[in-house]
Amino acid sequence: MSMTNSGAPRMLLEASNVHRHYRTGATDVHALRGVSLTVHEGEFVAIVGASGSGKSTLLHLLGAVDSPDSGRVLFEGQDISALSDADATRLRLRRVGLVFQRFYLMPTLSAIENVELPMAEAGVKRPERIIRARDLLSFVGLGARGDHRPTQLSGGEQQRVAVARALANRPALLLADEPTGELDAATGAALIALLQRLNADGLTCVLVTHDAALARSARRVVTMRDGHIISDEAVRSDGDGHTLDGDTLDGDTLDGDTAPRVTPA
């Protein structure tokens, strides 16, 4: 993590008044309505909200997977709102790691080949790729399962391979979209611990989740509703658990059509 001259962490991401709408069949969905958000290096941000609140769309914009209709997104000071497809692809390859709810590993490749994939795309030579892929799999606790195919791995193991793949090119930012969505509680907890470990090592993490436990593990929770950010609060760690500056996350999930269940501390 690098610091500014004043000693404060440097700004990594800045979304300013971002709008995004798209069509789903005959429906025009206005997913983001003037969202502004900044993320500094080393932060661990959880974006929570009901289904359709715009959190995944925001995550895609932050990772240069998509571009806004208006507004702008800065990544390491560079405006990524209007990057060409090739530049956006290059940015995603080298600076952003993506983890998805459904893992999306290549089913016909082994775990180690899946981790090698982004490195191969980045032009890393095979011997180095293999060493790094093995190291990453060991880091996520799958050192002995590198030759297994995704179908031979449990859901939790597949998601850990996906995390290793996301880390392959040493990104500055890890974006995770519902990373525990398909995992049971115990496996989800292990994954949360892994993400916390990565963040503790200095990696900036932004994740979208319905999982209250995962949201609690972040150091900052951004809540969205109907394409707006309705709250943005730091999480304090106390003896009894993680508490928001104003509220405490309550319950196991943050699902539903209404705002997330946030109760006063």
Place this chain on the structure above:
Amino acid sequence: MRFTLAFAALRRHPMRSALAIFGLAIAAALLIDMVMLSTGMRASFRSLLTSRGYELRVTPRGTLPFDTEATVGGAASLVASLRAHPDIAQVSASLGTTVQVQRRDLASSAFALGTDPAVQGEYSVLTGRAPSSDIGVQEVVANSALLTTIAASVGDTLTISTGRSAQLRMSGDETRAVLVGEARFLYVPPGLPALSAPLRAVQELLGEAGRDRMSLAMASVRADTGRNPDNSARTEAVRQWIEDTHSRVTAISTETAIVQVEERLAYFRQLAFILGALSLVIGILLVTTLVSLSVNERLGELAVLRAIGVARVGVLQQIMLEGLMLGAAGITIGLGLGLVTARWLNTILRDFPGLPADLDFFVWSPEAAWKALALLLIASTLAGAWPAWRASQLRVAQALREESIG
């Protein structure tokens, strides 16, 4: 890595990929067979006509070689006249007729070819030797069809007659000759019993009907010793001289004969072209269908590849590589399949009655075959281009959204 991914994509549905490869193999086999057919007959006929080095064929006026039973008289003076021409290197005259051949109690009718054994261009001796040209020595060579029919072998004595004696109760048309060799006759159908004796012997056998007559003379033109390797102008000049000097004959050059045959074979070439083009289209459609299906099945996977940083061109390459791999596998199998079917079809077609023994329908022409297969390989790679382009143009965020909903 692209190769690994492409291979893995094909391996995902092994039966489907295997069927597509088999379909491509059939298309490739058909294509290669059509190429062999379209170029083979021409090549085979050219090889047949040029194998003995005779550039000119002289026949009774208005006929093609052995097209009819027509003969021309004054054979000796005609041959002498041809041999006297300074540009003619060699002349071989021949006379064809039908005879009866008997060995002990086995008999067969046979095509008898009288020719000069020293310069003949009609047969190759397989076992034994060619007949002696000496007058008074009665020797013949025969093909395997005749040897089998009358159960004869080299060294046997055969009784040969024109067959008229029995029908017309005439005498003097019979002779005895020693079988000195087994021969393969270039222009005689392999199933037709045939023998060859010196020209004079066959003329004498035919009595008055054969006296000093011939059916065909073949002439070779002296090579141009100058810088011009093309002897066609000199050949044409000699041909013209023959027709101008000897009004009773027609002279045709080998090149002209080949052109005439090629014109007659145009139908085969067109058929081969149409079937070859069809097989190419079938191959393209097969690959396009399979790759499109494969792409549609894994849009989410491809969107993820794009999301994690695989460039559009990378996706394009990977999908096209799938088409290339299908094509390469299909062509490899198709090459073997095509050669086997060509050999089989060639055997069937060569059994057609009336065709020369040395005429092949399917001839392996490496250059033409490789060109055709390369065309199919390029076509199958390009066939993957449309689905590959669609995959590369995928809207990543939209595809991920639809995947998460689906």
